[in-house]
Amino acid sequence: MAEAPPGPPSSQGSHREAIAATELRWLIAMVGLLALMLAVVVTTSLAHALHPPSNVEVIDPVTLHLSGEFVENNLGTAAEPDGSVTVRVLAQQFGFAPNCLEVPAGTAVKFRLTSPDVIHGFLLIDTNVNTMVVPGFVAEVRTRFEKPGEYAMPCHEFCGPGHHGMWARVLVVPKDQFPALTAIERVRCAGG
Numbered sequence: 001m002a003e004a005p006p007g008p009p010s011s012q013g014s015h016r017e018a019i020a021a022t023e024l025r026w027l028i029a030m031v032g033l034l035a036l037m038l039a040v041v042v043t044t045s046l047a048h049a050l051h052p053p054s055n056v057e058v059i060d061p062v063t064l065h066l067s068g069e070f071v072e073n074n075l076g077t078a079a080e081p082d083g084s085v086t087v088r089v090l091a092q093q094f095g096f097a098p099n100c101l102e103v104p105a106g107t108a109v110k111f112r113l114t115s116p117d118v119i120h121g122f123l124l125i126d127t128n129v130n131t132m133v134v135p136g137f138v139a140e141v142r143t144r145f146e147k148p149g150e151y152a153m154p155c156h157e158f159c160g161p162g163h164h165g166m167w168a169r170v171l172v173v174p175k176d177q178f179p180a181l182t183a184i185e186r187v188r189c190a191g192g
């Protein structure tokens with residue numbers, strides 16, 4: 001059986017040209033979009049110190065209450081010998097422990113968080129702090145608060161039926177006030 005005769009060469013050629021032009025337009029749009037996304041990543045990284053969390057550190061979510069750095073007495077803000085502070089927090093259904101984190105202004109702050117149950121989120125609006133808290137891993141974020149103030153700290157990863165009520169706060173106090181606070185006052189956000 002004879003094949004259907006091909007269309008006239010000129011109409012086939014213009015069809016191909018139209019396809020090529022469409023593909024080129026999509027290619028340009030795609031490359032443009034990729035360049036824009038790359039520019040956003042580079043700009044936020046340089047201008048706002050926003051980086052993808054890079055800390056890969058494992059922890060056993062079953063035993064973290066019993067021993068190691070996330071036992072109850074270690075939670076909250078601890079002063080380090082170099083003048084910086086480390087804040088240890090547990091994110092669990094449906095709250096943060098402690099639920100108020102008191103830190104000094106003008107000081108390097110390292111947050112270390114983990115979860116014993118499901119994935120939670122740690123976000124401080126208007127700062128570079130934004131990470132997931134994944135069970136089995138320690139999330140670590142470094143930041144610095146220049147001025148005293150208060151930050152709401154909502155869990156921003158849906159973690160179950162009580163998710164909407166899961167939030168805490170960070171209270172930044174003047175640097176000279178911080179050393180006088182006891183460990184208990186720090187986790188209760190005395191003065192806030």
Ligand SMILES: [Cu+2]
Nearest residue numbers: 120155159166
């Ligand atoms: Cu949560």
